[in-house]
Amino acid sequence: TLEFEEVVEYTFLADFDHLRDMWKDILTCPWVSPTACLAINMYFKLCWAEEEVVCLNVEIRRVVTYLIDKDRYLQACEALYQDTNPMFAYQISRYHAIHS
Template identity: 35%
Template sequence: QLLWKDITEYSFLGECDLRQHSWTDICKLDWTKPAPQEATVKYFKLCGAREEIMWLNVEIQRLCMAIHDKDIQMTAVITNLLVSNPLLGRELQRQWQTCVAVN
């Protein structure tokens, strides 16, 4: 007998040939009706969305660290340039302040 847990392995019921492998008339079972089918599709979409949210949370942390590291690096470069080449240092400082405002 075909069980619901077997069906949940498929994201769409059309991906498996249920009639060929079934001993009973599966058309009369609840999970073959449109509402449960749509619920199954939505369930798998929700699982995908949750996985993507977890991935995005990791990417957000990476982006924040990259911005932080770049800020430290640019501050050090600007400090050195203000001593060795004040005109270039001030110009770079002005441009960097614009970038920092965006971040």
């Protein structure tokens, strides 16, 4: 086994005989081919896309809830100020019409 002190003494990764031997073996592995790399990349992109769909479904619900809450809030504010401050209620209704 390698000790930490031994590892620190090496200045380049090329000094590790283990890595040099593994490099030759890696190049002969089937997953090193460009076709296999493309397939692996595509697989992980599909996995990520499925996760993204789940996250977006949650986010869509949040946005819809926000829009509904905002609509109800503006309607309530407009009704609240309709009798006491009709000019302000009108401004709220204009804002509501523009931003809804």
